[in-house]
Amino acid sequence: MKNKFNRNEKLFDAVLKVAAEEALWNEVNAMPSCEVLNKMYPRTESLDEKINAVSKREFKKEGRKKVLSAFTKIAAGFLFIFAVSIGTLIINSALQDETDTGDAMFVLGYIPQGFSLVSTQYTFANDTGQNFTVGGVYASLEDENVSTRENAEARQQRRTLYIYDENTITWQVGEYIFAITASLDYEILEKIREGMSVN
């Protein structure tokens, strides 16, 4: 039954198509011929100008659409590149070593367990509140007011240790002065110092 209905519908569409073609043919044929109508309605400059004007308007519209489309694509491209760059920076920042001192003039080879960088001033801290700060300057420092204690190993490496107080170790490497200030045991400070090198 359904097949018969579908068949009937398709046949109706086919007949409708034939009838529509014939109706259109009849309608167009009922009009005077092109030659007669061309004489009745001669082509004028005014018509040509209007066609040109409308075409110009359409061309501008199409042109604007194309330009807008191109700009949108370029903007989307830039946005994509920007998003990828930001994403990369964020990922890099997240993956960055907690001990990375970036552009500092020194490199830390040893960080006590549990400590991480907490400020741009190269202060490291752990969960229990202990902290240490590492710093460096480019200078030849000869402070006569500082008591000096030479360390045999440091002498071998042509470095001089300066100790200000129990919480700070200061020493010179070439033309650089480094210092570690910490509320830590001296042994730990010493380990940190030994792991440090010029960047």
Next chain:
Amino acid sequence: MLFMIFEIQITEDEKKLMERICDMYHGTMLYVANSILKDPNLAEDAVSESFVKMTKHLKKFHDISCHQTKSYIVSIVKTTSYDMCRKMHRKKEAPEDFPKTTSGKNVDILKDMINQESYETLLRTIMSLPDQLKNVLYLHTEGYSHDEIAKTLGISYDNSKKRLSRARQLAKKALEDKKNEK
């Protein structure tokens, strides 16, 4: 002079084709537009708008002197003219008072379609359809897709499908009414 603007958009061959179409059919287009708009100036406006619409389908014009080309051009001009008419008088689009689809399940129209009298009824119905529906039916019969019809007539894709469906419904209804008369 004509189509200077087209120089940038269309090829030399297409330009010549448009020139020939303009030469051959400008009278026909103005005649159709004038019969609807009753104003020579507006008729020229309608013809110029129609021309621009036609440029988008130049590849379909294989033989500009054939009946199909003439029919296509007439359809476009009629639709453009009616659009202008509607905008001027701010009339609404075709009213939604067309009959609902007949299911056709209980009507065996196949037998009736073969009958010459019924075919004539169908023909008359098509010719008396509102132009909005008729033009879509004509273009669809000529092989244009709904997308192409929509772009040509300046209507939406859905509207094109709807109008074709309505034309079909009216044609069917006419056949049913004819059958019921007997």
